[in-house]
Amino acid sequence: MKRIKTIETRDLQKSVKTGGCGECQTSCQSACKTSCGVANQQCEKCLGEK
């Protein structure tokens, strides 16, 4: 596309079927402890497949 460039991302809609294994890290456990964010986490399953 001439005017739109799409960055490669995980399709969240597809993850309805592939996600939910629950092995990911608990988000507040790492470096914050005073805020909640899940965006900076990685998917344990995706990492295992890499």
Added chain:
Amino acid sequence: MIHRYKLNGYNIVLDVFSGSVHVVDDLAYDIIGLYENADKDQILSAMLEKYVSDSSITEAEISDCIDDIEQLKTEGKLFTADQYADLAFDFKARNTVVKALCLHVAHTCNLNCEYCFASQGKYHGDRALMSFEVAKQAIDFLIENSGSRKNLEVDFFGGEPLMNFEVVKEITAYCRSIEKEKGKNFRFTLTTNGVLLDDEVIDFANRECHNVVLSLDGRKEVHDSKRKTVNGKGSYDVIVPKFQHFVEKRGNKGYYIRGTFTHNNTDFTNDIFHMADLGFTELSMEPVVCPPGDPYALTYDDLPVLFEQYEILAKDMLRREKEGKPITFYHYMLDLNSGPCIYKRISGCGSGTEYMAVTPWGDLYPCHQFVGNPDYLLGNVFDGVTNPDVQNEFKLCNAYARPDCKECWAKLYCSGGCAANAYHATGSVTGTYQYGCELFKKRIECAIMMKVAQAETDE
């Protein structure tokens, strides 16, 4: 739902429900902004009028751009509908397992930090150290309630956990002795102020801890103004050499230098850069959370300054990366390809369900920030969860449970935000801490912009 914004010379469009990120030129940016509320003829005439002085923007060009937008919509990458709202509330019925404990091995501290939410480690209660028996029972509780989950997380927390290092070592050995037989893999985190770090602790942590979180607020004068010893002296000179030694010996294992910024250092990027100057590369800096009346509380007048600071940080991190000297900032970590699935994005941190805090006496709370609040006592490690009402309240905490989040583009990045912050700001765990939301949204905008810039560099 989409979110459009301009940052660092990029026009960025986020498609909220698919997670797609697009970088677009000015014309596409404008058309996408009109697309949902105007028909094709209206868009054509509006764009011809706006770009009248630009001969390259013809009717055909505008039509082609609209076609591209429609194609992306068909592919599920733009204007994607929300398909998750029903999914979110099925979570009420889910059977959750416990996968992480925050072990408060010491409700006491050897520092007297002004802004400490834990009230100098005491959590508004008595000073205490956790016994091995309570810690062991907590681990047994975790294993028993973890179902088929393999990776279990234990954070040694306080107060200052190294004031009870013997129990930390003993309980780690206990976990290692049973993890194979139980089919589990323990990941330990140590969160410390650094005062008691020595080679024994460092060797232990480098052998056993998946991650260590080391508290440093940045520049000496900033750090020392808040993080003081019980005698009122600053702790910077004591801890910085220890942290440097620790990190040097840690090799490539995970760590974070973690700071807190307040109204007194709204130029907090200088503290992050100071951490980098000290040789640290894995960095986290959090806005202070405290009652609005506190002298160091962040104010709404600070917000534009903080937004600018986050932009300065993002741009400088790109520069450092280009120069081959990258630093990591925890809140800008964003894995667009292998990030969390939609379940995680909706359900959030898992406090009160997957994650609990354990006091030195074995009491269970939804997370460390609720410890000491009797209304949120869940039970204890001996009897399990005896107050299911509190747990059910947390089961409902998700990105769709908060009315304020309904129209927010960032809800699948924060999951509706921190329940403790919401509770302290509004009195309800399903409220929102609006000030935190403003900062969070800015950080995600910066993090996505960095991904866009990195994608351009990679090409």
